[in-house]
Amino acid sequence: MSESYSPAPGAVPQAPYSTVFLSQRDVGLQVPINFVTTPGISFTAACFAHLRYEDDDSGDCLSNLLAVGIRRFEIDLFWDQGRQVWSFCPVAIPTSIPIAARALTAITLNGNGTHSPMASGATLISPMPNTVGANLLYVTINVHAAADTSFPLLPAPMPSAFPQPPNLLSTLFSDSLSAYIYTPSELASNRMDINGSWYTVPEEFRPIQAFYSTQLDENDIASTEDGWPTEGYIEFTQSKRLLLGFGTVDPQMSRYNITGDHNTIFPTGYIQNGQRDINATSSGQLTQGCYFLNNTDNLSKTNSSWAIGSNIAGFDYPTSPSSDLTPFLNLTSNLTTCGISSFLNATLLNYTANENFMPYESYSYASIWSWAPGEPKNQSSNNDVSPNLFRCAMSKIDLAGRWVVNDCSSKTYASCRAHNQPYNWSITTYPITYSYAEQACPSGYTFTVPRTAMENSYLFEAMKSSNRDYDQNGVWVDWNSLNTAGCWVTGSNTTCPYVQSVGLQGAQYTRYVIPVVAAIIVLCIASLTLFVKLVGHRQLKRRTRKRVTNGAVYEGVPS
Numbered sequence: 269m270s271e272s273y274s275p276a277p278g279a280v281p282q283a284p285y286s287t288v289f290l291s292q293r294d295v296g297l298q299v300p301i302n303f304v305t306t307p308g309i310s311f312t313a314a315c316f317a318h319l320r321y322e323d324d325d326s327g328d329c330l331s332n333l334l335a336v337g338i339r340r341f342e343i344d345l346f347w348d349q350g351r352q353v354w355s356f357c358p359v360a361i362p363t364s365i366p367i368a369a370r371a372l373t374a375i376t377l378n379g380n381g382t383h384s385p386m387a388s389g390a391t392l393i394s395p396m397p398n399t400v401g402a403n404l405l406y407v408t409i410n411v412h413a414a415a416d417t418s419f420p421l422l423p424a425p426m427p428s429a430f431p432q433p434p435n436l437l438s439t440l441f442s443d444s445l446s447a448y449i450y451t452p453s454e455l456a457s458n459r460m461d462i463n464g465s466w467y468t469v470p471e472e473f474r475p476i477q478a479f480y481s482t483q484l485d486e487n488d489i490a491s492t493e494d495g496w497p498t499e500g501y502i503e504f505t506q507s508k509r510l511l512l513g514f515g516t517v518d519p520q521m522s523r524y525n526i527t528g529d530h531n532t533i534f535p536t537g538y539i540q541n542g543q544r545d546i547n548a549t550s551s552g553q554l555t556q557g558c559y560f561l562n563n564t565d566n567l568s569k570t571n572s573s574w575a576i577g578s579n580i581a582g583f584d585y586p587t588s589p590s591s592d593l594t595p596f597l598n599l600t601s602n603l604t605t606c607g608i609s610s611f612l613n614a615t616l617l618n619y620t621a622n623e624n625f626m627p628y629e630s631y632s633y634a635s636i637w638s639w640a641p642g643e644p645k646n647q648s649s650n651n652d653v654s655p656n657l658f659r660c661a662m663s664k665i666d667l668a669g670r671w672v673v674n675d676c677s678s679k680t681y682a683s684c685r686a687h688n689q690p691y692n693w694s695i696t697t698y699p700i701t702y703s704y705a706e707q708a709c710p711s712g713y714t715f716t717v718p719r720t721a722m723e724n725s726y727l728f729e730a731m732k733s734s735n736r737d738y739d740q741n742g743v744w745v746d747w748n749s750l751n752t753a754g755c756w757v758t759g760s761n762t763t764c765p766y767v768q769s770v771g772l773q774g775a776q777y778t779r780y781v782i783p784v785v786a787a788i789i790v791l792c793i794a795s796l797t798l799f800v801k802l803v804g805h806r807q808l809k810r811r812t813r814k815r816v817t818n819g820a821v822y823e824g825v826p827s
Contacts (some may be wrong), residue, residue: 273326274337280624283754288639291756293403295638295747296719297500297740300475301404301511302500302539305604307635308340308406309333312356315408315622317615329622336625337632340406340540340609342559344513345437346414347524349427352435358424360414402503406539413520426520436525438532441512442604450508452495452538453531454821458497463490466497468534472716473500476690494573541574548583552598559605560725560813572607572722587615593630600634605668607722610635636673637721639701640670646753648675660702661717661747661756665738669728671745676702681736682744683727684709687714690723693730695743704758717745717758737808782810 279725285692296304315329333341340410347377433439441449462482466475467490471697502508512705513534514526520542525705526535546557559572586596593616600610616627647727648658658675663669663683674680682705685693696708706715746758755764 275331279335332625336629359420408515412517438529469505543793552595576607578611579609597634659749664742684713691726695734
């Protein structure tokens with residue numbers, strides 16, 4: 269497997285999508301991570317659908333998924349007790365088979381000749397500053413026992429030898445990546461004293477209190493039982509990039525020492541909450557399970573914490589080459605606007621992401637809830653509008669609340685959010701220019717921008733119910749690039765936090781961003797490519813081997 273970030277040509281988002289993803293991250297930097305939607309995917313379905321476990325293809329597959337914006341992964345790991353290793357391959361590989369012929373799926377920490385990419389990933393990321401490229405990666409681990417080699421299609425037997433401490437899953441990650449993993453231990457420590465943790469950082473990275481409950485002890489120390497930090501806190505103040513969690517654990521692996529991992533890997537259900545009551549039409553419209561309720565803005569009644577939508581009963585996922593992607597993309601978009609992260613557990617159009625990344629790109633882009641397609645534009649179709657003024661965001665009612673760039677000096681209504689009530693929005697009673705929008709908001713409300721997909725849904729509902737004459741326009745949201753073209757911030761006088769050089773705009777700004785993004789993603793690659801390294805000597809000549817056992821074919825390429 270490639271140890272570097274190596275996406276296919278065209279997979280890395282270009283403008284305007286690079287700006288869109290950065291915008292969505294930045295508007296949500298004060299929102300606890302459990303309320304931020306992000307698309308997810310099964311690594312098995314997206315990369316190993318054809319039972320081929322070739323390391324180079326798997327690395328390219330992962331690179332493509334990361335490049336198009338996938339940030340949540342579910343991986344299936346199989347304990348091969350004969351070789352005492354974890355593997356992606358669901359069938360145990362006999363130790364009697366020569367190393368050169370073994371499928372390339374095994375991992376080990378201390379075996380002779382084993383090469384781990386973890387150090388190279390850590391080395392590459394450690395000098396990188398906390399800048400525009402930071403993104404969180406969520407990895408959920410399903411624990412399985414490998415099937416018997418002689419009976420690969422039968423249920424796996426219970427192992428007689430389970431992983432010992434050197435081979436615990438937490439050890440495999442933490443040995444080289446501990447500096448970048450936000451752990452259950454850190455969460456527990458943060459929650460015990462939020463004044464001494466989350467509230468010690470700059471305000472723009474502190475979690476909004478409306479999303480969780482707090483308690484004061486006899487010493488006036490504030491704590492929380494249900495709060496989570498923000499992406500801003502984890503990335504920009506702690507330099508963390510990765511959260512690990514357990515998914516399913518096979519009954520055969522019930523004796524695996526999960527408690528030995530509890531300081532590093534979150535328990536099952538902790539960083540994802542699968543929704544069981546979602547129903548959808550064949551066209552992808554939700555008929556049940558949406559957290560957006562237009563008759564209430566009470567957060568406690570719309571608690572979408574860690575909500576995940578996957579394997580929706582009755583919905584036909586597009587898995588054949590002739591399938592139409594449109595209903596699935598509609599479903600993804602509708603789940604997102606309802607406060608639910610879409611999770612894909614299928615192989616789109618029967619292509620892995622290495623064979624064809626474009627269906628997976630479409631899936632990722634369908635989760636965008638902020639900017640309208642083609643936005644943000646950097647130039648108005650009206651030649652009379654100055655480029656220096658065509659830099660303010662407006663939520664359009666005829667685009668279901670999606671944002672477009674507009675002339676900051678034009679007059680339109682403005683969006684106002686109630687203090688400490690994320691889903692309570694109001695529209696100003698009269699049109700106003702962007703710079704003066706704050707003064708038009710009613711008492712108790714502030715001119716601002718939606719920070720999550722759910723907030724944007726509630727703003728759109730407020731727009732529809734306000735009975736304003738929008739004249740095919742919409743409302744201002746507090747999001748502009750007045751200071752630096754292409755760098756979107758809140759506040760008319762806010763300086764771009766990423767670029768200090770005067771005049772660094774447009775394409776130059778984009779080129780500044782991309783290398784940082786790629787370097788940070790290398791860390792994420794390293795945390796997953798660990799699982800597909802050969803146990804043994806890597807100087808063996810590359811060649812393909814197939815192993816056929818009782819009708820099951822597994823392929824591997826020694827590296």
